Amino acid sequence: MCQNELYFNTITPSGEMNIIIYRDSIYINDTAIKYPYTLSGFSISSDKIFLLQDASGKTSDYESCNLNNISAYSFDGKLLWKIHEIINEKRAFGHMNVYDAKTILVKEESLEPQLIVDGHEYLICQSVYALKFIVDITKNKLIKRWSNNW
Numbered sequence: 001m002c003q004n005e006l007y008f009n010t011i012t013p014s015g016e017m018n019i020i021i022y023r024d025s026i027y028i029n030d031t032a033i034k035y036p037y038t039l040s041g042f043s044i045s046s047d048k049i050f051l052l053q054d055a056s057g058k059t060s061d062y063e064s065c066n067l068n069n070i071s072a073y074s075f076d077g078k079l080l081w082k083i084h085e086i087i088n089e090k091r092a093f094g095h096m097n098v099y100d101a102k103t104i105l106v107k108e109e110s111l112e113p114q115l116i117v118d119g120h121e122y123l124i125c126q127s128v129y130a131l132k133f134i135v136d137i138t139k140n141k142l143i144k145r146w147s148n149n150w
Contacts, residue, residue: 013046014075026051031077037066043098045121045137048072048080055092055128067092070125072137080140083125087133087142096125098137108134115143 006021020027025034026042028049041052053069067090070083084090097107104122105113111134116122120138127133134144 010044012044017044017075019044028075028077031075033073033077035071037069040094041096043096043123045098045123048074048137050096050098050123052093052096055094069093070096070123072140083133083135086135086140087145091127091131091133093125094128096123098123104134110146111144 007019009016009018011017018027018029021039021042023038024036025032026039026049027033033049033051035051035053038054039051040054043050043052049072051071051073053066053071055066055069068082068084070093072080072082074080083093099107099122101116101118101120101122104124105111105116108124115134117136117138120136122143123135123137125133125135131145131147133142135141136143
């Protein structure tokens with residue numbers, strides 16, 4: 001293993017996975033997901049992997065940030081969607097996590113329980129300006145958007 005890679009093994013409902021992460025690509029078992037940008041994070045659901053592209057631009061100006069910097073891929077490397085296709089906005093994101101239905105209600109205390117479907121998985125993404133989005137990744141649908149500052 002070289003200095004700029006991370007290797008781990010995990011088990012999901014889809015089976016065992018060996019994952020190797022480089023700055024510009026991820027290998028799931030023997031399938032490569034090449035990514036043309038520097039990765040700053042990833043998260044794994046039961047059937048998808050979410051890649052977070054580094055949002056920083058050349059300056060601190062928001063206009064130079066990399067927008068729509070979350071992508072969803074299947075475990076066989078197929079691009080499923082980019083975040084703007086789900087939220088219908090162009091945003092730069094700095095953080096994301098995948099949660100199951102039970103955990104998201106604990107993590108997000110202000111979330112209305114009637115929005116959450118048992119057995120579904122959710123992606124919480126936070127933009128660089130503190131807007132939060134919760135996406136039902138089982139249905140690929142935005143269920144809530146709000147600001148931590150309001």
